[in-house]
Amino acid sequence: MSQNKLDNLYLMRLLVSIVQFESFTLAADHLGITPSKASKDLKYLEQNLGVVLLKRTTRKLHLTDAGELTYHHAEQMITLHEQLVDGLHSRRHSLCGELRITAPTLWGEIMLTPILLKFRATHPQVRLIVDFSNFTSDLQRENIHVAFRSTELNNEPYIARFIAKDEMVLCATKTYLLQSPPLVHPSDLQMHQLLTRCTNYSRYEQWILLDNEKELTVKVAGELSFSHKQAIYSAMKQGLGIALLPRYLIANDLEQGIVSEVLPKYRPKSSNFYAVYTQRRAESALITHFIEYVQAHL
Missing domain, CATH: 3.40.190.290 (D-Maltodextrin-Binding Protein; domain 2)
Known part of the structure; x- marks a missing residue:
């Protein structure tokens, strides 16, 4: 098994499971592997660290001093990883931040406003700043995150995602x-x-x-x-x-x-409505989720 960050996390889980279950067999079953693989992988961890982590007797498993230290840090690693995953999940489902949006006046008032109000109710930590105007905005100069436009996309210098027909x-x-x-x-x-x-x-x-x-x-x-x-x-x-x-x-x-x-x-x-945004905004989870939300509700 090659060692990398994912392997290390697995090996830490393996050690913690063996200690908590006090059994290779129960730990292996918990992790969905065979007891022989659990034994082999723990030996790999010990060889990699250059220490003995567990002393095995016929009746019980005992942590060595090095094992106690490793076990303590392994628990911390697992906890930090779980906190990271929970935090990312929470961020996806409880978005926060500011969205500066512009759209044509009539379409924005009739079609977009009800969707914005629903989006805000679903994501109360998102601040929406919305300008309905028929003037074409410069997204970078005016610091606009998303502009909705009815256009044929003739050499638009932005990333564009189809939203709806403007029939x-x-x-x-x-x-x-x-x-x-x-x-x-x-x-x-x-x-x-x-x-x-x-x-x-x-x-x-x-x-x-x-x-x-x-x-x-x-x-x-x-x-x-x-x-x-x-x-x-x-x-x-x-x-x-x-x-x-x-x-x-x-x-x-x-x-x-x-x-x-x-x-x-x-x-x-007729033409189409697009959501346009700059390359700088392309990786924003908030912008991506917002545009997908508008697409779904239209």
Whole structure:
């Protein structure tokens, strides 16, 4: 048997078991080995240390002075190892530390916040500092541990883990659709009231729809145009037109039948949500567990 740290711990357990059970046979059974192996391995330990640890008589085992000293230290080694294992187990199940997180405003408020609250209840020793913002953060400069982003990962200088689909849906209330011209092709959108996002006060927005994976770009000008999706959603819910919105925002309305998908054969091009973090954070047990927690709960 080659000597290494694991072997030493086993040999210490062997010595302690023999002394405590006062029997090679019972100690071997406790450790799941044969009595002959127990005897052979103890002899190996004695030869390695250059001392006799046990004196064997026909009736009893006796520790020598060197054996008493070795036994005392062996118990300490085993106790320290058990404390280490218990400490690591406790750390895994009772995480502590600080997590600085950023996410897009709407997705963060609707999807991430309930998960963060559950995570905090499960791990009360973790401090969460959360910034919901649509501005792209510099993780290193701003000392951010995890950033959630909806992106196509075009040359992101970070490690990224997939979190969920960021699926977009063309939608309108059933009331609006019943009172408006039929929709068969994306070109029919020009005959409808459209609710769009304004960027730099531009009149037009481009909606990219997929026709059997082929991209169709539709240039639209909304009768109502807002900078925030929540405002577009409110206008859509009032029956004021067709909007392009995230599925997570309208999921309940779709389920309740208040809102319907428009042109379901031409689904909007969507992206994915990723958790991104720096290489420096990659080995953090807290960050790894947190990201896996979010993945599981989404």
